[in-house]
Amino acid sequence: MSARIQERFSKSMDMRKLNRSVSWRLSASSRRKEDAERFCRETVRAVCPVCAKDKSTPQAIIYGFQYVICKSCTHVYVRNVPPLDRLKAFYENTLAKVAMRPSEDLTQKKLYFTRVKDISLPKIDYVTKSLGKKGVWVDIGCGSGELLYAAKKRGWKTLGYEIDPQEITLAKDVFGLDVRRGYLDEDNAATMLKDADVVSFFSVLEHVPAPSKLLNLVKKYGKKNVAVVLELPRHPSVSAFVNMAFPKAVARHMLPPNHLSLFTDQSVKTFLSKSSFAPSHIWYYGQDFYELIGTVASMAGYKDEKTLNALLDQFNDVQNIFDKSKLCDEFIVIAKRKTR
Template sequence: MSVLHHKPMDILGLKQDIVKNFQRKIDERNHDKAKWMTEENLERVSACPICGSSTQHADAIMDLTNTRYVCCRQCQHVYLLKRLTRDALERYFKSDLNVNCMYADPEISQKRIEEVAKPKLNWAIDQYKNQYGEVPESILDIGSGAGHFVQAAREYGLAADGIEISESSRTDCKKLFGFDLINTNFYESDLDLTQYDLITFWGVLGLIYSPTDMLSKAFDCLRHSEKGMLIASVPKWNSFGTSVQNIHTDTIIRHMNVLGHIHIYSESSLATAFVNAGFSPCGAWYYGMDIYEFLMQLSYLSNIPSLPEKTAQYINPLQMTIDHAGLSDEIALAGTI
């Protein structure tokens, strides 16, 4: 299996709104948690969402307001003990503008394509070429947000479509790039989605109610292709970023965020999910924003707002070390049918 480490980028440029308004982002996230993490919206999880092992055999590893993250002893998957119900989760992602607005700023849209979407596309194409000796003819991106990855694929010359349930994100995509994303729930969709060679889940499997159902649906779509491939990126538990956030849980706005990530993966749980759905893992990519997270938290807790900008030159070199050690807060996995 091929393994790649690191993805350099101008993280402060991409996250400039958060860097300048970190306190406001914390307040917005806490407001959202108070609004949504209520008893009527929550349900207790009785078994690991990946391997099915009883939650009685899971260890508590991070306590948060109204819930906690637990780790499955069988596959090392990390998940919320109490999470939003399927209905509440879908309503949250359909209606909450704070989830999507950060990705729709026209001023940084092209920067996001160049520094985030295109590196992901290039890695996906490389994985496909390694297995099949050619470029995929068609791509379906699930949970496309404002459509940056789909736009990058189209600029490359590929037939690419995206699925997005958020109305505001679909509107942003139309405004930014001039095309429509498909408005459907991928898992429940009765549309014919069997014409694609490559299906991607960039940052989606940490958000959704049942990742195993989504992966099985993807396999059903791709099994009609002789050269089908799935790619998914997920938040990773065993990371430097996790350790930073575990020290002070009141200022979390990303990664170990109970509204954004109800699943946090280990290499074991991600591989288990792929294999159980019928995919054979063939490539992995370690990258993340751990150093950015460390500097943002240190800046906030020490009341030195200029710290991230003053240390910007060290972010990529230090992140590269984290990524090569396998301690990044994100991992992408490719798998063939």
């Protein structure tokens, strides 16, 4: 019998602090659409990235990409995936004429410390408390390093890896972090992971066509008692329902080709188990109510700021209901090696 998973629900936030306004959504969705429709012209057919089976049920077509649900493990994934070299160029920021760079929302310096305080510190505190220890934290795909900045502030030794040059520069030069350029692969994994007590993938695994390869490297090269921490888009959620209802207004969550995977409670367990890990803690939260109000307002051209603000003032209460019903669009999963 597997050990009981400790569950936590809801994380209070105010997306208005991050400038996620109706005009942000309109601009982001039109540019995301433009990029996705370029990428969808050349794709390869994918099987389930979790269980490798090929039987699925169609779920939605968004900007030319087909989301399906795996009949075997319930994972939600994109079945027509751009070739790996194109995706790498997208994230390394070497593709010409990209309408919206993947990291655009994350490299706004003036919001950096707001993001650290409101988003990253609570996550670090959660993991630290759940594990009951500190040590070396290695963040794979660390972006501009806000999670590492928060971890360092809380007494962790930190190291990050990233492939987007602009984000590496921001992390190193502006925020003084040890962030290096590099992919987690068979050649680098031993060096990258050898000291890690925690290996984290925050908003990373949904972007890669073969997430199991990365977790297998942690299995192979990580320390015996290494903990893995994942932040992932989850399914089913109110956000996915809204994305499917308004497929022309998608600016996040069910967003191709950025998000090739949405994990379910079942598929994340299968995913971890295949690399001999098992979840010990799961934190359920999301931005579903914001997604719902923002999408409907932008599609309707609704401009009554006073009423919108009155609705968004209720965000934490309404989102709490979605979180507790496990209809939220994100989760953090802490996992340890299976003992047998």
